[in-house]
Amino acid sequence: MPKDIENSATQMPHLRKPDTTDGADIWALVKACKPLDENSMYCNLVQADHFRDTCVVAEMDGEIVGWISGHMIPARDELFVWQVAVSPKARGLGLGRAMLRELIERDACDAATHLKTTITKDNDASWSLFRSLARDIGGELTDAPHFECEAHFEGLHDTEHMVTVTLPAPEAMARAA
Template sequence: MKASESKVVRKFEMNGIKTDVITLHRPAPEDGVAVNDLIDDCPPLDINSHYCNLLQCTHFSTTSIKAVLDDELVGFISGYITPDKPNTLFVWQVAVSAQVRGRGVGKLMLTELLNRATRQQVCYLETTVTPDNRASWALFTGIAKSMHTSLSKQTLFERDKHFAGQHDDEVLLRIGPFSR
């Protein structure tokens, strides 16, 4: 999917009338500020620099995805192919605007991103999640279940050892293998 292409993924119903249409796109450099603002509005996500978000929207646009509703960014997933594991997509962050949370936007974005990635050589998804991030745990365990594949977990970065007590543990989730 090119940056200018889009895919209608969900029409939401309100009082039995289909109203809202969310589209998925590859991010573009012009999305950097909006991505930064979205992540800022999605605690407990770690805030990245504006420059980092610009790089995610350029260098990593093929492994990232945005969700748009009425010309407004309402979702963003950043990811990259792990350098020492070319068959693994690492999902860095999943951000979903409060206005569409609980409506399956995160799962839609992640499913489309995996569909794109598995057409290449990706067979696994990895991410890290803090132990208390219930939304992320639900999203990733749900993806593993819906795709009928396994999920393994192990602590990757420890609060005291790697974060000097200033950040919660980060648990590595590995989902897959996915069939192409």
Template sequence: MQHPRDLASVKIPCLRTPLSEDGADVWELVRSCKPLDENSMYCNMIQCDHFSETCVLAELRGEVVGWISAYVLPDDPDTLFIWQVAVSENARGMGLGTTMLQEILERDACEGVRRIQTTITADNEASWALFRKFGRLQGSPLDIQPHYKKSSHFQNRHQTENLVTIPLAESLANAA
């Protein structure tokens, strides 16, 4: 058995449900993860508070290194919408994004979830890599459709956001 002092040097992030007090740390993390769109600190606090059961925070030695904000769609309880994924440079390459997605899906709040959805701009390579990997793990191809369009939704100030849908593997859907 390892001595507790030795465990402090282990580089495995701890995943947990966020608290409202985590909002400022989440805001700082998102700001450090370009090109992510920044929300207000208040928005991140509300996400941590009101949507805590479908969001996840990753900590490594007391530092917030990962965050996913998500919610079950109010008009479609079979769908978990992933709003934002942020992973600090200190925690990249560990598969943390995939691990955080799986953590959320295993919670009681996602019991009826059968698919995840997110939106991704064409140039967000990190998000494409994460969701392609997650799709492969589910044995599911990505269904990709332009959704929030540059001209009609963003007044040409933001790239089109493509809606990505990934059906969950039957075993994961049943476990959730």
């Protein structure tokens, strides 16, 4: 098929920092991406406002089809990724990994030596995404139980494993791109 008539769904969405006006659309995307935990719309508004330098929005044809919320952990050289959401419309494009790469290459994350996230053992898509990122950047991935089912969630949520991916120095990331 000629490039000029390719379906836009096969093209990589535009990646950018969120704006506060994105909050409602981010909330709707997260809500549609089961089994992600839903936050309040207000939480997503605050993330898009206060943490915009460590969050990523993916937009395709004017629609938000991807979202990463993250923040630098206070007093540590670690970036914590809270959620990764990819709309069914944009799955299969490598969007999750592209958004993670965008995030770790930002100036706001230059001090990060590790990326951290929590994943339940049964979330195969997330395990695959973060293993793929680790391979892609030459980082090591480790994990250990962190927020435990009984001790932290009163038996109402599966144990979340703290996943740690070592990050190369920014100049090494530039060479690997």
